[in-house]
Amino acid sequence: MKPNILIKISFVALFASASLLTAKGENHKSETILYTTYQSGGSDWVAPKYVEKLKNPLAGNAKATKDGKILFNTNCVTCHGDKGEGNGPSAATLNPKPKNLTSKQVQEQPDGALYWKITTGKPPMLSWQQTLNEKQRWSLVNYIRELRKK
Template sequence: MKSAFVIAFLIFIGGISQDKWKAPPEADKLKNPVAGQQEAIKGGKKIFATMCAICHGEKGKGDGVAGAALNPKPTNLITGAFHAQSDGAIFWKITEGRAPMASYKATLTEEKRWQLVSYLRTLKQ
């Protein structure tokens, strides 16, 4: 009986991890204080190249060398679905992370996370 519960729980948790990753509604209320600023975009591009491209790929398509072994796979950052999210939702995801993506709350300042969001907005199909 106990093992059946453990198996059911693991299946449930496994199903959750494969669901679409949605930021909470309050994240949509966050406003990017550096939106559209060229210096912020340049800073975000540098951050992306050093910290994100390894998994998300140089052009953000989710095809980075380190991402190949991850499950779920890194998000393709050039799709319409990605860009349909608010800046606040993207910022929240970068801040909080979700396995296998790390949280960058302690690694990047708030300003650098917003710069990264601004750069990601330039990646489109």
């Protein structure tokens, strides 16, 4: 191996680990850690511990919350219902049923866990990673917090 290739490789490794440590929502490299598969078998969908540390880069951003509402109404209501209560028109045919996003069980989870679940998906909910960008997915987390207040 030529020395300059080695330098390049170690630079990439350094960059990747630095990105993992900072885990910024806007940082594309941080997305690689989100490919981890969900736990199957159990009835509860539990996000892995490490995602709890992900910081919501749009926390408290009112414009993002508004965007999140539009995204929710476009992409999520057919299953989760217009108030997020899990009773959308498609819900009846699904197994397991869409979660009630206003519930204590969902609202108690950190932003990072909800972001991870939206990103990863779990059948019958597909992953939103390819359809919605990081900003859009964090905006949805913001809006899910709004649903609690209603």
